[in-house]
Amino acid sequence: MKNGFYIEKIVVDFIIPILVIILSSVIILLVYNRFNIGIININRKIVGKKINTLLTNVVFDEYSDTELENRLSNFKYIVPLHQYWCKDLIIKIIIDTKANLKGFDDSKLTQVYEKLELHKYTYKFMNSPFWFAKTKAIYQFQMLDYKKSTQDIKQYIQHKNKILRANALIAYLMLTKEDLSFLIDYKYELPAIEELKIVEICKARKLKRPLKLKEFLLSNNNFLIRLGLRLSSYYNALDLQDEIIFTLKNTDKKVRKLAYFAIEKLYLYQSESLLIEQYCNETRGNKRRIVFALGEIGSQESLSFFEKVLERQKDKTEAFFIIKAMLNIQDDFFEGKNISKDIELSIKHISEPLLK
Amino acid sequence: MAGYLLFYLFLAFSSYFAIKKDLNEKYELPPDVLLKSNNIVGISVVAPAFNESANIVLNVKSLLSLRYPKFEIVIVNDGSKDDTLEKLIKHYSLKKVPFSYDEKIKTKPVRGHYKSTNPIYSRLLVVDKENGGSKADASNAGINSCQYPIFVCTDVDCILKKDTLLKLVKPFLSESKRVIATGAGIRASNSCEVKEGSLKKVRFPREWYPRFQELEYVRAFLFGRMAWSNINGLMLVSGGLGMFEKKAFFEAGGYWHDSLGEDMELITRMRKMMHEKKEAFVIKYIPESLCWTEVPATKEVLIRQRARWSRGLAQTLWLHKDVFLNPKYGITGLVVFPYFFFFEFLVPILELLGLIVVLISFFVLEVNLSFLFWMTLTIYLFFQSTTLISILIDEYLYKNYNNLKEIFWLIAMSLIEPLFYHPVNTFAYLKGYWLFFRNKKSVWGDMQRKGFKTEEK
Numbered sequence: 001m002k003n004g005f006y007i008e009k010i011v012v013d014f015i016i017p018i019l020v021i022i023l024s025s026v027i028i029l030l031v032y033n034r035f036n037i038g039i040i041n042i043n044r045k046i047v048g049k050k051i052n053t054l055l056t057n058v059v060f061d062e063y064s065d066t067e068l069e070n071r072l073s074n075f076k077y078i079v080p081l082h083q084y085w086c087k088d089l090i091i092k093i094i095i096d097t098k099a100n101l102k103g104f105d106d107s108k109l110t111q112v113y114e115k116l117e118l119h120k121y122t123y124k125f126m127n128s129p130f131w132f133a134k135t136k137a138i139y140q141f142q143m144l145d146y147k148k149s150t151q152d153i154k155q156y157i158q159h160k161n162k163i164l165r166a167n168a169l170i171a172y173l174m175l176t177k178e179d180l181s182f183l184i185d186y187k188y189e190l191p192a193i194e195e196l197k198i199v200e201i202c203k204a205r206k207l208k209r210p211l212k213l214k215e216f217l218l219s220n221n222n223f224l225i226r227l228g229l230r231l232s233s234y235y236n237a238l239d240l241q242d243e244i245i246f247t248l249k250n251t252d253k254k255v256r257k258l259a260y261f262a263i264e265k266l267y268l269y270q271s272e273s274l275l276i277e278q279y280c281n282e283t284r285g286n287k288r289r290i291v292f293a294l295g296e297i298g299s300q301e302s303l304s305f306f307e308k309v310l311e312r313q314k315d316k317t318e319a320f321f322i323i324k325a326m327l328n329i330q331d332d333f334f335e336g337k338n339i340s341k342d343i344e345l346s347i348k349h350i351s352e353p354l355l356k
Numbered sequence: 357m358a359g360y361l362l363f364y365l366f367l368a369f370s371s372y373f374a375i376k377k378d379l380n381e382k383y384e385l386p387p388d389v390l391l392k393s394n395n396i397v398g399i400s401v402v403a404p405a406f407n408e409s410a411n412i413v414l415n416v417k418s419l420l421s422l423r424y425p426k427f428e429i430v431i432v433n434d435g436s437k438d439d440t441l442e443k444l445i446k447h448y449s450l451k452k453v454p455f456s457y458d459e460k461i462k463t464k465p466v467r468g469h470y471k472s473t474n475p476i477y478s479r480l481l482v483v484d485k486e487n488g489g490s491k492a493d494a495s496n497a498g499i500n501s502c503q504y505p506i507f508v509c510t511d512v513d514c515i516l517k518k519d520t521l522l523k524l525v526k527p528f529l530s531e532s533k534r535v536i537a538t539g540a541g542i543r544a545s546n547s548c549e550v551k552e553g554s555l556k557k558v559r560f561p562r563e564w565y566p567r568f569q570e571l572e573y574v575r576a577f578l579f580g581r582m583a584w585s586n587i588n589g590l591m592l593v594s595g596g597l598g599m600f601e602k603k604a605f606f607e608a609g610g611y612w613h614d615s616l617g618e619d620m621e622l623i624t625r626m627r628k629m630m631h632e633k634k635e636a637f638v639i640k641y642i643p644e645s646l647c648w649t650e651v652p653a654t655k656e657v658l659i660r661q662r663a664r665w666s667r668g669l670a671q672t673l674w675l676h677k678d679v680f681l682n683p684k685y686g687i688t689g690l691v692v693f694p695y696f697f698f699f700e701f702l703v704p705i706l707e708l709l710g711l712i713v714v715l716i717s718f719f720v721l722e723v724n725l726s727f728l729f730w731m732t733l734t735i736y737l738f739f740q741s742t743t744l745i746s747i748l749i750d751e752y753l754y755k756n757y758n759n760l761k762e763i764f765w766l767i768a769m770s771l772i773e774p775l776f777y778h779p780v781n782t783f784a785y786l787k788g789y790w791l792f793f794r795n796k797k798s799v800w801g802d803m804q805r806k807g808f809k810t811e812e813k
Contacts, residue, residue: 007727008724008726008727008730011730011731011734012730015734016730016733016734016737019734019737019738019741020737022737022741023737023740023741023744026741026744026745026748027744027767029748030744030747030748030751030763030766030767031760031763031764033748033751033752034751034757034759034760034763035760037755038759038760131380132379132380132381132383135380135381135383136383138383139383163380163381167383170389191529191530191531191532192529192530193390193526193529193530194530196390196393196395196396196529197389197390199393199395200389200390200392200393201389203392204389204392230395284603285505285603315458316456316458316459317458317460320456320458342456345454345455345456346456348454348456349453349454349455349456352453352454352471354451354453354471354472354473354478355453355455355471
């Protein structure tokens with residue numbers, strides 16, 4: 001009973017008051033937050049209209065520098081520029097306007113960004129000790145295409161935080177025309193998503209082939225090898241076939257997978273025998289990639305190999321891809337041959353235009 | 357009781373760190389860069405349909421409008437008795453095609469595969485099969501037919517955010533460990549404005565039961581699943597929206613046809629398999645709501661749904677009892693599985709027993725009424741706090757509600773939830789256990805849908 005009494009006392013004197021305070025605070029915060037959202041939304045609408053009008057005028061009316069200066073001085077008085085939400089809103093609208101203004105000179109928008117001293121606001125995040133604040137700054141610079149920040153961003157490319165360094169690298173590539181070869185000294189491994197982004201940036205920005213692409217393929221950093229293989233496919237690097245074939249001996253299965261992909265895309269016919277040799281020792285996923293590659297570069301040698309594999313192949317999906325590769329090499333290969341119902345259906349599936 | 361409260365506090369902290377981590381990474385992805393990539397991994401979206409004639413055309417249209425560079429939509433007509441298939445054939449100009457079907461997971465016979473002759477719908481594949489009596493069987497047939505290495509399982513009536521695929525696939529491309537599944541928040545679509553199968557305006561449900569479920573969903577996803585995701589202990593990725601690695605799915609044996617809760621049972625089996633292979637893996641949750649689905653609007657349908665869930669829970673725990681406190685299964689055996697047993701399975705039973713004991717005590721023993729009152733109040737306040745903190749986090753991050761009135765409604769619903777909604781839920785769970793132990797069969801597709809409030813043109 002005594003224990004029960006003490007528990008009751010602790011509950012009544014401490015726990016319940018604490019819980020009541022927490023609950024009341026949460027309710028107040030919920031109401032206050034929603035109330036605030038309502039007010040900010042109204043303000044955002046009003047300020048948003050003013051910013052849009054200003055930016056439209058800046059882009060389409062050709063203001064002189066003094067005229068622009070005057071307009072912006074007036075603008076500073078009609079919007080609450082000291083508020084963070086307002087600064088964020090202006091930056092967001094500048095970013096959106098830039099994205100929608102394909103073919104127009106958007107340098108005026110950068111001027112607006114600077115003259116309203118919003119770059120100082122972004123630099124505040126950049127100089128924050130928190131890595132996630134830096135990613136916000138990097139994001140804003142990148143989306144604003146703010147070239148002056150390039151060197152400030154570059155210093156984070158080798159940062160110990162993996163998200164910050166990945167963001168910094170992508171933003172740097174978006175902002176600079178520097179040859180990608182500088183990556184040869186890169187000491188970290190980045191995930192596949194960053195490799196894809198880098199290739200897409202090269203495509204979108206029409207960047208030149210890195211001078212040290214060969215060194216990428218021979219690097220000790222598997223990230224660079226994988227990136228090198230992706231870039232070799234994109235840049236049609238036929239002169240690097242020996243280096244690409246060399247990567248087939250890599251212990252990382254993802255590297256080998258990309259190597260098979262590059263061989264397929266670049267039609268490296270001379271690697272046919274090597275691929276056939278590697279097939280038996282490969283992972284399931286990589287075996288399929290070899291089949292795809294041989295489907296593109298294969299000859300009679302591949303057909304004979306596939307015939308043997310097909311006989312033993314129990315997996316219907318794998319058999320399907322082998323048949324597809326065989327038909328790719330020789331479209332009448334199965335004609336006049338005694339084939340199973342499964343092979344017959346696979347041929348029909350492959351030949352069906354709606355399933356291509 | 358202290359143990360329960362402490363564990364919930366632990367979950368709260370874990371959830372906080374998971375959400376913070378996600379927030380910290382929000383500037384990571386430059387939008388649209390990957391949407392143009394032709395090297396990105398392809399995704400199949402599998403949605404089984406059983407007697408969905410009323411909305412099937414718009415539902416498929418909604419799925420086809422997802423934004424991702426490489427995907428296909430696989431609709432499985434699970435032997436519908438209505439004109440679901442006919443409507444699909446007519447609207448999407450479908451033609452039966454010769455299809456090399458690899459039945460990696462055994463299902464009821466597949467009658468045929470259909471593709472559209474209209475190139476606009478080239479991403480659509482319709483699988484027509486005999487009814488297998490379960491969503492699991494239909495999903496398995498769809499997954500057997502799909503071409504990409506990653507697939508999403510969803511319900512045909514679910515409305516997905518346009519960038520769902522990109523958000524769910526991100527962990528597959530960025531984690532260093534092997535990712536076998538990802539999931540995201542699900543919300544009630546009742547009362548939402550829908551135009552041509554796409555969500556136009558999110559609205560707070562108008563009916564009582566969907567309102568309670570809205571609360572429950574926010575709490576479960578933000579408080580529970582995010583917490584488990586943070587410690588890689590997720591044992592449930594909802595059937596409404598889950599992305600899976602096809603290889604791991606097949607290795608684990610696919611959805612179990614006789615399962616009463618196929619989504620939880622599948623994840624349990626996948627986890628077991630990965631532990632047995634001693635291979636590091638990740639199952640991730642995203643704290644953002646990416647899927648809207650119609651939730652039961654009446655007490656009867658709710659009880660039926662929850663009874664099915666509870667039978668699924670009991671069945672999964674029983675079927676995989678070897679995992680319980682087994683160090684061979686790592687965190688699954690030592691933390692997650694025991695949690696589901698003590699905190700999910702036992703709680704309705706303990707609540708019933710507690711009620712009986714209190715009632716008997718009133719007549720037989722001298723009850724310390726004051727003690728009983730204060731302890732009940734403590735629990736009430738604790739759970740109120742967790743629910744409303746979840747709502748606050750959701751409101752702060754995603755601003756899903758429209759006005760102050762909806763917030764007041766949420767608070768009011770939260771305050772009365774333990775008195776009106778919780779007992780119904782507990783009853784449904786106990787009913788489910790009872791049916792499970794009596795070995796009664798259940799059927800899928802028994803949820804009566806009202807359809808959406810479609811905006812007039």
